[in-house]
Amino acid sequence: MIGIFDSGVGGMTVARAVEKLLPSCPQIYFGDLARTPYGSKSPETILRYSVQNMEFLLSRGAKLIIIACNSAASVASDELGKLFDVPIFEVISPAVRRAVAATGTGRIGVIGTRATIKTGAYDKEIAGLDSDKRVFSQACPLLVPLVEEGWLNKRETKMILRRYLYPLKLKQVDTLVLGCTHYPLLKKLIQPRIGSRVTIIDSSEEVAFALKKFLDANRQLKNSLSSEGENKYYVSDVTETAKSIAKRIFGREIELLSA
């Protein structure tokens, strides 16, 4: 199975994108709702939680892991790679590669939680690929609560987005990376506020593309992933809000199993 973890249900945007591209590969998802969100917590705490999440997924038969949480990817993915001997994908690198390829002016914007932005993970990754690119990043800590409230089309959400995006607009970025798995749900509000000509990179979609490419080149692993039953979605706390976000992401009822 493909193991996917996130601090909550936002990472289901990744699960959904993977399901679309790799419908024959069953998934096991873990959302750490009992300790969500990660974005406001310290790197040490996020790493500790990530190790526990991976152990859970591997114990349930995952043979490959996607870190579907930008906060965890930015502070913990190197360390997790050292600790565990399975292929690990995360949401940052594929989005960065795509952004570097997409930009014309070399001015890339990144939005994410406070934890993600503070690590500078996107800046470092982009600089590692092409040191000529300029990265402008902006922490947007209120967007996750707004999405979790379902305020996807409220005036306040639009104003808050405008406030967050304004500095990036001033910097004339031509590419914007959505560095949090909740943000794809706000894509339609973000596009007009950052500018219609700005390319928006959805990290959930990009990691799904990267995984498909990898599995197409590793047929044996892909075949072994394909023969193992149905998708399972575990959470460390079951709440009504989570069920409704899951439904919104998948467009169908999702059974959340208690872990």
Next chain:
Amino acid sequence: MIGIFDSGVGGMTVARAVEKLLPSCPQIYFGDLARTPYGSKSPETILRYSVQNMEFLLSRGAKLIIIACNSAASVASDELGKLFDVPIFEVISPAVRRAVAATGTGRIGVIGTRATIKTGAYDKEIAGLDSDKRVFSQACPLLVPLVEEGWLNKRETKMILRRYLYPLKLKQVDTLVLGCTHYPLLKKLIQPRIGSRVTIIDSSEEVAFALKKFLDANRQLKNSLSSEGENKYYVSDVTETAKSIAKRIFGREIELLSA
């Protein structure tokens, strides 16, 4: 020592109110920042965390506990009273008694997190005291993130408050209970939006008054609390945001100890 716990640093509004009224009684505070917030989590999870928090405080010498988190108070205080043999105060009952005494029209509004409002704890407490009172409650899940961002005077915060308070205004409440320890920081914005003649009840202040009254009647306990060193503030995760909220609440630098 007086033990105080909260899901985060919001409960420091209680610690501050207690410090003002009982300056000679040292406190030990625990803020569960590694798992904050509680307001969006299930009752089972909140109870489990509350038990752990009480065990921590008692192991460090607390002889009396204040549950400074409305979410924990509303779902866990009865159970905690059965499990632990120490005096337990919580933020709901004192605020309810005050609200019932203060209202003239008998129409009381309550605002809080989703978890607090969903339990109906305030409704039940008020009905238990006086079944003639009418309670109108409103979950305000975005207020905690707004306070934690320090957006205490932003236009968006005012708009969101207006949206949340409007239904209570329509119901013509004459008393409004701030059923979350973060909300006192928004009191100045709440008053004009709910109406200048509405009495605002601050649950942090009310629990401090109740505790003082109890200790004045239990001199022996008070004396035994008074002789034990200085205030200590523990958190399960140390973050910059927490430090800045703590400073805003106390008006001075607060050393956050890692627990």
